[in-house]
Amino acid sequence: MNLYTRTGDKGDTSLIGGRVRKDDIRVEAYGTLDELNAFVGQTAAEAEKHEVLQELVEELIVIQHELFDCGADLAYARPGAPLKVNAEPAARLETQIDRYSAEAPELTRFILPGGSSAAALLHVCRTVCRRAERLVVTLASEHPANPEVQIYLNRLSDYFFAASRVANARLGVSDVEYVRSAEVFRKRDPK
Numbered sequence: 001m002n003l004y005t006r007t008g009d010k011g012d013t014s015l016i017g018g019r020v021r022k023d024d025i026r027v028e029a030y031g032t033l034d035e036l037n038a039f040v041g042q043t044a045a046e047a048e049k050h051e052v053l054q055e056l057v058e059e060l061i062v063i064q065h066e067l068f069d070c071g072a073d074l075a076y077a078r079p080g081a082p083l084k085v086n087a088e089p090a091a092r093l094e095t096q097i098d099r100y101s102a103e104a105p106e107l108t109r110f111i112l113p114g115g116s117s118a119a120a121l122l123h124v125c126r127t128v129c130r131r132a133e134r135l136v137v138t139l140a141s142e143h144p145a146n147p148e149v150q151i152y153l154n155r156l157s158d159y160f161f162a163a164s165r166v167a168n169a170r171l172g173v174s175d176v177e178y179v180r181s182a183e184v185f186r187k188r189d190p191k
Contacts, residue, residue, distance in 0.1 A: 040063055090151050093156060110178040129157040132153055
């Protein structure tokens with residue numbers, strides 16, 4: 001099997017059900033998901049170095065598979081194609097976000113991406129995820145697209161934020177507070 005086909009040499013590529021230019025919004029969206037997936041893999045490799053982050057590594061591998069599912073759903077050029085992403089992954093992320101938010105130190109100010117290497121990489125994932133989400137919003141305004149992908153990406157960026165804070169906490173590294181930030185977050189209600 002050759003890795004090259006030469007079919008895209010003139011600037012177009014295949015989708016499931018058609019061909020489009022390589023700069024088509026659909027290709028931009030799933031290409032950005034591919035970029036995000038690469039950063040998630042890098043983050044998992046970094047987190048693998050720390051015993052206290054093994055749960056996170058396992059979650060990131062699940063997320064990598066889900067990002068492939070999202071990309072597959074975005075690659076469909078014909079309506080009515082079978083979709084892979086449903087509401088379950090976003091609901092699972094909400095549970096993880098709540099658990100991590102409860103574990104991390106209370107947040108009162110904006111924070112900067114950083115602290116530990118793992119947390120810094122999770123922030124890279126968060127920002128690339130937000131870009132992917134913006135592209136999916138644009139795609140959905142122009143073409144049919146699975147709405148569950150957009151919901152999933154919205155939750156996923158929040159997950160990356162919560163996970164970055166937990167990574168720092170578990171590694172004994174403080175979040176980096178934005179020095180000019182006022183106290184912008186409310187205190188948690190004790191339960």
